Amino acid sequence: MSENPLPTPGTTSPPVSPPAGVSASPPADGFAEAARLDAADPLAALRRAFVLDDDTVYLDGNSLGALPAAVPGRLAEVIGREWGELRIRSWTESGWWTAPQRIGDRIARLIGAAPGQVVVGDSTSVNVFKALVGAVRLTATADGPRGGVRDQILVDSGTFPTDGYIAGSAARMTGCTLVPVPAADLPSVAGPRTAAVLVNHVDYRTGELHNLPAVTAAAHAAGAPVVADLCHSAGALPVNLDALRVDFAVGCTYKYLNGGPGSPAYLYIRAEHQDRFDSPLPGWNGHRAPFEMTADYRPAPGAVRGRVGTPDILSMLALEAALEVWDGVDLAEVRAKSLALTDYFLARVAALAPEASAVPVTPAEHARRGSQVSLRCTDAAAVMAELIRRGVVGDFREPDVLRFGFTPLYTSFTDTERAARTLATVLRERPR
The missing domain is CATH 3.90.1150.10 (Aspartate Aminotransferase, domain 1)
Structure with missing residues (x-):
């Protein structure tokens, strides 16, 4: 449930400003x-870059974006040539192995991040878990044993349900207590017991844009990192992660980024945290030397340590083709x-x-x-x-x-x- 009570039928809604140059009551036509x-x-010309039909008004791109016209041809090439002919050689010759970082840099521009801080892979839920546990471990590293001091994870109480479920599991895993707080109150609640803050940039149910700058500034003043969920903002509005000094961010790619059903999510790890990011899912793809197959885990430098297992290449390369529509936007x-x-x-x-x-x-x-x-x-x-x-x-x-x-x-x-x-x-x- 959103932290802001929903108005009941019959109540007066706030006045609405019309678009620039349009009267509040457009002509009958x-x-x-x-x-x-x-x-x-x-x-307007970008509309032609998508597969749409004249008989339908599609206003559900906040759940699943429309198909970019370039994707089917690219997938046919991947399946027919890269998988069908080159087969395993495509991990190197077709650039499959580096796709998570390469596509991550494409997304980075859309969320206000410099290159080298975004890696693509896994689902949003998995990335929330990695980011949130990693964030709590950062505060433990910075402050020493919490000893009951930094023992709370704050989450906006109107969060998408999965974020809440994952945050609860992360809290149990790290010895913290999960504290749901109305998003507007997060800045005032963050304090010396805060180990990390998880906030949705836009409320999935009401469409409300939360005050990410204020949440981030208050969390940092309290000595805690922020994890931002950008599922309903990336591709719809500027985010400016680097400028706001957000610590971690996650997001899906099948809404406003139009990557397709189940397309891989992404994880942003701020550059200054990368050397200390301790992932709770240390998979072989995040290893410094994955093909040495050593028994001990040595994390790769940079955001690559946010990788876990073998990337889902078909959906990942479909996403890469989908993102081409953003060139020059x-x-x-x-x-x-x-x-x-x-x-x-x-x-x-x-x-x-x-x-x-x-x-x-x-x-x-x-x-x-x-x-x-x-x-x-x-x-x-x-x-x-x-x-x-x-x-x-x-x-x-x-x-x-x-x-x-x-x-x-x-x-x-x-x-x-x-x-x-x-x-x-x-x-x-x-x-x-």
Whole structure:
């Protein structure tokens, strides 16, 4: 459950600012306004880089991104040539062995990190475990035996469930206590007993953008490292890990990075921590000399020590092809379009839908909003099912939250207008 109470149906939602150059109540022909905005969109051409169909408005990229058009051909090459013909030679000749670092550097640019700090592999859950246990071990190394002093792991209480499960296991493993705290309160709660802080950059349910700079600064003032979960922010907004001095970060690649179902996650290890990062999963791929096959584990230098087992090459190279669409993309333009799309959607739903039929739970303030809009309504599951039947694909979260993810690389204002109109129609037609 999110730490911020969700508004109940019938309450007044915060005022919504329209996109730049758009009135709060666009003309009756909203499609003309949407077309004008699409014509002025500097990212509009990128839509052609994805496999989309005209019959569907796809607003579930915050769960699974659309297929980049370059991926099928690249996978065919990997399977037919690199695996089918070169076979084991591809570990060296095709660069398979270094793919986790190479692709990690591609992702690094998208999360504000210098090269050499991101490694790709495993799932987000596995990487949360590695990062969080490693973070706690850093404080033990820095402060000596905790002796009951640094014995708490703080986690935002609205965290994605798996993060909470993993954090609980990490706490038991390291002799700590897990302390769930509302994300807004993490800066004030961090203190001398804090061994590490785990925070989601964007709340998966409400779309709220948490104050990562404030959390990081407060944790560091208390002498504790921060682990940031970027699953719902990387590829949707600038993150600036290096500038914020975040210690560790993890994230999936199948949402806004469009890497495909189950594509490998990534782990960011800040450069200054790499020599002291003690992974709880010391696999052979993270060994200094993996092919010596020694009985003792000697960690590799740099972020490579975050690797564990043999990388999942097919999905990893599909991800690499998917990331090519980001070449030359300005993240400031991505953020500006994200906010404009979500502003537009909120304004149009407010104008078109029956009063109080869909109450925003996503903050109106830009500084507190990710790239999704969550609306609370009764019969949310049935409403979403009907939206999908009519060609508008989002999702919902129990018990009553509709979620709509806006992916700036391929979501258009025309998509957004159609989605708002269809939602309004469904809400008007449902039984009372």
